[in-house]
Amino acid sequence: MKKSLLGLFIASFLLLSASIHAQNPGQQFSLGFYQNSGDSSSFHSSLKDYSKRGTFYWPVKDSTKRRSWFHRKAFQEHLLEYNHEDYSFYADFLPDFQVGYSNRNSTTWLNTRGVEVGGRLGKNFYFRSEFYENQGKFPGYLDDFGRTEKILPAQGELRDYADGKAFDYAYASALLSYKAAKFLDLELGYDRNFIGDGYRSMLLSDNQFNYPFFKVIATVGKIQYTTMWAQFIDMKYPKASYDNGYRKKWGIFNYLDWNVSKKISLGLFASVIWQDSDSTGKRGFDWSYLNPIVFLRPVEFSVGSPDNALMGLNAKYAISKNSTLYGQFMLDEFKLKEITSGNGWWANKYGGQLGFRSNNIFKVPNLNILTEVNAARPYLYSQRTTLNNYGHYNQSLAHPLGANFVEWVNIADYQYKRWFLRGEIMYANYGLDTAGINFGKDINKSYNTRAEDYGNKIGQGLNTNLLYVQGTIAFLMNPKNNLRLEVSAATRRESNDTWKKNETFFSIGLRSSFRMFNYDF
Numbered sequence: 462m463k464k465s466l467l468g469l470f471i472a473s474f475l476l477l478s479a480s481i482h483a484q485n486p487g488q489q490f491s492l493g494f495y496q497n498s499g500d501s502s503s504f505h506s507s508l509k510d511y512s513k514r515g516t517f518y519w520p521v522k523d524s525t526k527r528r529s530w531f532h533r534k535a536f537q538e539h540l541l542e543y544n545h546e547d548y549s550f551y552a553d554f555l556p557d558f559q560v561g562y563s564n565r566n567s568t569t570w571l572n573t574r575g576v577e578v579g580g581r582l583g584k585n586f587y588f589r590s591e592f593y594e595n596q597g598k599f600p601g602y603l604d605d606f607g608r609t610e611k612i613l614p615a616q617g618e619l620r621d622y623a624d625g626k627a628f629d630y631a632y633a634s635a636l637l638s639y640k641a642a643k644f645l646d647l648e649l650g651y652d653r654n655f656i657g658d659g660y661r662s663m664l665l666s667d668n669q670f671n672y673p674f675f676k677v678i679a680t681v682g683k684i685q686y687t688t689m690w691a692q693f694i695d696m697k698y699p700k701a702s703y704d705n706g707y708r709k710k711w712g713i714f715n716y717l718d719w720n721v722s723k724k725i726s727l728g729l730f731a732s733v734i735w736q737d738s739d740s741t742g743k744r745g746f747d748w749s750y751l752n753p754i755v756f757l758r759p760v761e762f763s764v765g766s767p768d769n770a771l772m773g774l775n776a777k778y779a780i781s782k783n784s785t786l787y788g789q790f791m792l793d794e795f796k797l798k799e800i801t802s803g804n805g806w807w808a809n810k811y812g813g814q815l816g817f818r819s820n821n822i823f824k825v826p827n828l829n830i831l832t833e834v835n836a837a838r839p840y841l842y843s844q845r846t847t848l849n850n851y852g853h854y855n856q857s858l859a860h861p862l863g864a865n866f867v868e869w870v871n872i873a874d875y876q877y878k879r880w881f882l883r884g885e886i887m888y889a890n891y892g893l894d895t896a897g898i899n900f901g902k903d904i905n906k907s908y909n910t911r912a913e914d915y916g917n918k919i920g921q922g923l924n925t926n927l928l929y930v931q932g933t934i935a936f937l938m939n940p941k942n943n944l945r946l947e948v949s950a951a952t953r954r955e956s957n958d959t960w961k962k963n964e965t966f967f968s969i970g971l972r973s974s975f976r977m978f979n980y981d982f
Contacts, residue, residue, distance in 0.1 A: 505685040505718045507728050507775050508678075509655040509667075539941045550580035553942040553973070555591070561949075561968030565601030569966065570627075572596045575974055577942070585640035591633060591974070598627040600966040602953055603980060610855040611696065615653065615978050617670050617854065618696075634671050648676040654689065656716055656730065657775055658787040659816040659833050660870055661860055664730045664773045665714060668979045669856040670694075677753055683720040688713070688753035690746075693734075693853035697905045698846065709737040710848055712858075713750045718775070728775035730791075735768040736848035769793075769849045771842075783821050789814040791859065793841050793851075805917040807901075807908070812837030812864070827876040832869075839865040839892070839901025839917050840908045847905050857904050861982040865902040866891035867919055870981070879937040881945075887929040887981050892922030893957070925957040929981045935972075944973040 534540055539551035555575030563569050572595065579589035595616070599607065607619050607628055622629035636650035653667035654674065674691035695708045711734070718728040738744050747768075773791040780786055793810035800809050816833030841864040842851035851858050862868060867890050874883040892900045899910040900922030912921075931951035938944045950967035 505680070505720065505726070507656055507658050507718055507726070507777065508685065508687055508716065535944075536939050537941070538939075542941075548580065548582050550578070551941070552576070552578045555593070555942060555974040556944075557593075557595075557970065557972050557974065559968045559970030559972070561966060561970075563600040563964060563966035565964045565966075566598065566604055569598050569600055569968065571599075571968075571970070577974065587638040588636070590635040592631070593633070593974075593976075594631045596622050596627060596629050598623070600953075601964050602955075602962065612670065612855050613978075614668055614856065614861065614980060614982075615670055615976075632671065644679055644681050646678040646680070648674075648678070650674055650676070654714075656728070657789055657814070658777045658785065659789070659814060659818070660831055660872060661814065661833065661835050661868075663789045663791040663812050663814050663835060663837070663859050664716075664775060665732075666857075666859050666861075667977060668861045669852075669858060670854040672853055685718045687716045687718075690750075692737075693858075695847050695852075696855050698848055708848060711735050711737060711746055715753070724779040726777045730773035730775060731771070732851075733768050733770045734844075734849045734851060736846070767845070767849065769844050769851065771851065784817070784819040787814075787816050787818070791837075791841070804915045807840055807911050807914050807917045810838055810841040810843075810864075812841050812860075825875075829874050831872045833871075834867070834869050835860055836867040836919060837862075837864040838919060839921060840911060841865075841901075842904040843901070843906065843908045845907050845909055847907075850904055852904055855905065861979055862889060862891060863902050863904045865900060865919055865921065881935045881937060882933070884932045885930070885981060887927075889927040889929075889982075890920055891925055891927070892920045893925050895923045898922070923957050923959060925955060927982075928952075928954045931981065939973075942973050943975050944971070946970075947972050 528537070539553050541550070541552040543550045553576070555573075555577055557571055557573035557575065559569075559571040561569040573593055574595075575591060575593040577589070577591045579587070581587050598604075599613075603613065607613050611619055613619060613628070613630065617630055617632040619628040619630050621627075634650075634652045636648060636652050639647045641647050651673050652671050653669065654665055654676075655667040656662055656665045672691050672693050674689050676687060676689040679686045691712045691714070693710050693712060695710055698708045712732060714730070714732045716728060716730050718726060720726045733750060735747055735750075736744065771791065771793050773789060775787075775789050777785055777787045790813045791811060794808045795811060796806065796808070799806035812835070814833065814835045816831065818829070818831040820827075820829045822828050822830055837860060842857055842859060843864065844850040857863050860866075860868075868887065869889070870885065870887040872883065872885045874881065876882075891902055893902060894900050894906075898912045899906045899908075900912055901908075901917065902922065911917075929951070930953075931949065933947060933949035935945045935947040938946065948967070948969045950965075952965045953963070955962045
């Protein structure tokens with residue numbers, strides 16, 4: 462096993478130099494955006510900033526030659542754009558037109574028409590809103606996922622289209638951001654959030670659908686403290702009634718990020734998830750969790766609640782000016798006596814991450830790499846019921862693989878002028894459920910249906926291997942709305958002792974917007 466992993470590691474980096482995917486080239490979530498300055502005290506990198514998405518700076522050379530309206534709108538400007546000292550406004554049409562082929566699902570395609578508006582009022586208030594109408598036919602594994610879970614990753618509920626051969630869906634996002642004081646920022650949104658310095662997050666990720674939230678961010682010197690209240694949707698639990706729709710649940714998230722020195726930063730994470738209603742009736746928002754600076758676990762314990770409390774740690778160490786070592790640890794439940802006994806008690810629920818990223822490697826500007834290992838013990842993030850598990854819209858709020866897995870992901874990307882290349886190789890090992898037995902991977906199953914109390918370990922159940930390799934090349938046409946021509950190819954191999962699923966697919970398209978969808982699972 463060690464030799465095979467070593468071989469995969471070597472092969473991954475050889476292939477990364479030649480392979481290509483691109484995940485929204487030119488935008489702030491590429492590997493190269495958070496360039497390491499060697500000084501971790503200058504900014505807080507672990508809490509991604511979505512407030513000014515789509516307004517990043519791109520140098521445009523001055524020219525004495527006056528460009529046509531079409532040239533400026535296609536390659537330099539927003540479709541509508543107005544700038545004033547006291548306010549600004551922009552609007553864009555955001556297409557995502559793709560056509561491709563899968564050896565499992567024949568011809569694939571995507572027809573997305575999107576609209577985005579945004580701007581600024583004064584110096585302290587920003588706003589952004591997006592809407593997308595979509596129809597698409599996807600590779601076989603995504604089609605299977607959509608028909609099972611009734612969603613696409615991060616894109617909401619699906620409806621059948623084209624006689625059941627494709628899907629139709631729509632979704633929106635919005636964000637209001639206000640700098641209330643020198644040290645205080647407020648955000649009200651219907652969007653996603655991410656905590657961490659890596660590609661994945663074991664604490665709070667953005668791989669799921671949008672949700673409403675209110676966020677308070679206080680930054681004082683080397684310390685940044687964030688509190689967020691959010692509401693989530695449980696699609697698994699039966700609806701209370703047709704009029705009330707899907708059942709809801711609430712969450713509060715506290716995150717303290719401390720830049721200890723120029724090279725070290727530490728982040729402390731805590732969250733509580735609770736159901737909107739229970740056997741006693743409507744519970745709604747729990748005012749016990751209103752105080753933004755309270756320790757969540759003692760409050761959760763003191764009210765004798767069945768709520769789901771989780772705690773975590775995020776850490777980063779700047780090895781050099783361009784290289785960073787980072788990691789996370791997520792803790793759901795544990796007993797020290799059971800951990801030290803090493804008997805695999807089911808409720809020792811924890812997971813972690815260890816990663817390395819480097820920018821401008823081999824002294825090549827804009828050549829970046831990342832290698833990262835993520836792991837989660839069985840039953841992590843799950844609860845007695847989905848009404849208070851760590852999930853939303855049938856997806857985990859953390860890692861897309863759920864629990865009971867170990868994953869190794871390697872990514873490289875490169876930018877040359879307006880050309881972007883990205884390659885990814887991901888290998889994962891996990892245990893699937895068999896014969897109706899819950900072995901701990903699916904967080905939407907009650908942990909009360911677990912197979913055994915003891916002897917639990919990562920990979921238990923139907924031990925399965927997954928290899929995912931993807932590459933993309935893109936040419937950026939307009940940096941204001943990330944309009945690009947893109948070609949992508951990928952292969953996915955999932956196998957165990959019972960079956961094998963191999964799929965190869967590619968696509969070509971005209972794409973726009975700053976959306977992020979993680980289909981590597």
